[in-house]
Amino acid sequence: MVRVWDRVVRGFHWALVLSFVTAWLTSHSSEDIHHWAGYAAAALVSMRLLWGVIGTPYARFTQFLRDPATVVQYLLAILSGREARYIGHNPAGGAMVIVLIAAMALTALTGWLMATDAFFGVSWVEAAHSLAAHGLLLLVLLHIGGVVLASFRHRENLVRAMVTGQKRKAEPADIA
Template sequence: MIRVWDPLVRGSHWALAASFAVAWLTSKNWEGLHAASGYVAGGLVALRVVWGFLGPRYARFTQFVRSPGTVIDYLRAIKDGSESRYIGHNPAGGAMIVVLLAAMAATAVSGWLLTTDAFWGSTVMQHGHSLLAHGVLALVVAHLVGVVLASLRHRENLVRAMVVGVKRPSEPGDVA
């Protein structure tokens, strides 16, 4: 087994998932907890962005952010059943990380804006915040589908890998 994801990547991943779940589940009833979990999510996004520049190899954006053409080619390869196994995040997973981080950041910022004088009581901002949160939920579902698909196709438990941080070593045809 080889170490792929460091403790900060893994911890921030699961903490972000938990903070979004808490924010989602408390959006109608517990405003204080909802806001607190939104601030935690925003802070975790900021931490992950910094770590994407300063962290170890597999945490860095330069390792997993690919061009749109590479992502499209990878998605076509999935359709054909010929996609390569990646030791770190595959091109579709890398794109999902960027989109999820941006959507989570936008959701957290729009939630914070609702507490400011400029947007207090703004139904437009409330609808925008809700739309962003629903979008994040849709992205989370797509992310989970991708994780299950990649786990099955490459015979590798990616959820376990994100818990313990290790994956099996690179084999011929894999992308390190």
């Protein structure tokens, strides 16, 4: 086994899951809890952006961000069942991290704007928040599907890896 995900990445991931689920479940029932879950998500995203620059090697954006052509090639390889195993994020997973962070930031920002004097009750801000939140839910479901597929294809429990921080050591065909 090899240590891949540090405590900051794992703590961020599960705290963001908790804040998103809390915000989603309280969106129509408890405004205070919903707001605090959104503030927590915004703080977590800010922390992750910093950690993506100064964090441990597998946490850094430079380790897992790939150009769009590489992401498309990886997605095509998935369709043919020939995608490589990556020790860190694969190209699709790396792209999903960025898209999820951006969607969470947009959702938090529009939610915060709705609570300001300048944008309270403004219909386009409310619509943007709703669209961002629902889009984020779809992205989360796509993310979960990708994790399940990669876990199955590479015979590796990625959920457990995000709990323990450890993955199976690289084999000759794997990409570190």
